[in-house]
Amino acid sequence: MDSNWDDLRVFLTLAREGTLTTAAKALGVSHPTVSRRVAVLERQIGARLFERLPDRFVPTSAGEELLADTQAMEKAAHSIHRRSAGLSDTVSGTVRLSAGEAMATLIARHLAELRARLEQIEFEVAASHTLANLSRREADLLIREQVPELGGIVARKLGRVAYAIYAARDFPVGRLPKGDPIQGLLDQPWMGFDEDHGYFPGQSWLHERLGNRRLVVRVNNWLVLQDAVRAGAGLTLLPCYLGDPDPALKRLGGVIPDVFADQWLLVHRDLRALPRVRAVMDAVIELFHRERALLEGRA
Numbered sequence: 246m247d248s249n250w251d252d253l254r255v256f257l258t259l260a261r262e263g264t265l266t267t268a269a270k271a272l273g274v275s276h277p278t279v280s281r282r283v284a285v286l287e288r289q290i291g292a293r294l295f296e297r298l299p300d301r302f303v304p305t306s307a308g309e310e311l312l313a314d315t316q317a318m319e320k321a322a323h324s325i326h327r328r329s330a331g332l333s334d335t336v337s338g339t340v341r342l343s344a345g346e347a348m349a350t351l352i353a354r355h356l357a358e359l360r361a362r363l364e365q366i367e368f369e370v371a372a373s374h375t376l377a378n379l380s381r382r383e384a385d386l387l388i389r390e391q392v393p394e395l396g397g398i399v400a401r402k403l404g405r406v407a408y409a410i411y412a413a414r415d416f417p418v419g420r421l422p423k424g425d426p427i428q429g430l431l432d433q434p435w436m437g438f439d440e441d442h443g444y445f446p447g448q449s450w451l452h453e454r455l456g457n458r459r460l461v462v463r464v465n466n467w468l469v470l471q472d473a474v475r476a477g478a479g480l481t482l483l484p485c486y487l488g489d490p491d492p493a494l495k496r497l498g499g500v501i502p503d504v505f506a507d508q509w510l511l512v513h514r515d516l517r518a519l520p521r522v523r524a525v526m527d528a529v530i531e532l533f534h535r536e537r538a539l540l541e542g543r544a
Contacts, residue, residue, distance in 0.1 A: 337365035407542035434479035485542035
């Protein structure tokens with residue numbers, strides 16, 4: 246057999262996606278191209294690799310055997326790509342950083358100074374809840390609230406983010422009781438996240454205190470929530486680095502001790518010594534150290 250990696254990559258993608266249409270979309274080609282590449286590979290091997298079911302392509306026993314070998318080849322190809330990138334000794338090029346939308350906003354506020362410090366580096370900042378795959382270089386650096394249990398990942402703790410209750414600057418709120426401020430605010434309209442994002446910081450804390458009261462607005466994005474608070478639609482919890490600098494908002498009470506989120510900087514071990522990645526890592530670490538009071542709600 247003399248198959249090339251391109252044909253094997255098409256085979257691997259079809260095995261993962263299950264249909265010609267989704268495989269073609271993932272590969273950025275037409276679905277006849279996927280069908281043709283698989284047919285060529287089957288002729289080279291001399292065996293049928295897929296059962297063509299009405300709604301899905303399912304690997305045959307021969308396909309399953311080839312799948313295991315192809316996955317190992319893909320892993321090796323990614324490793325070679327990462328290691329070859331690490332051979333560079335120049336602080337230049339592109340660095341891709343992925344973070345949640347709120348944290349990406351914090352990074353965006355400081356991009357001018359980061360660019361002034363690292364003039365030869367181009368920044369790609371992706372705001373996403375989804376964990377980018379560092380092994381496949383979907384990102385070079387991640388800022389996340391948890392450290393995933395994945396091999397090859399190196400984590401550095403950046404700091405801790407505090408949360409507090411916020412309202413629009415002109416939102417009418419009476420005198421708050423001493424202690425837990427939410428006790429004097431339970432009858433106000435509250436906003437938070439939808440069910441799919443109930444794992445976000447502070448959501449379980451909020452629901453426990455509201456009891457049977459329902460949130461009047463539910464969103465899936467911190468920045469949308471911040472805009473809704475600005476508009477006077479209700480009260481909510483926000484990370485202090487979003488709420489405190491916003492002149493359209495006021496904080497109600499102090500930080501909430503039981504609600505916080507540690508922030509971690511994640512990098513693949515094969516890339517952490519790459520000069521441009523290392524330079525951005527150092528700059529981000531320094532930024533978080535400098536902004537510690539804001540992050541902890543003490544600014």
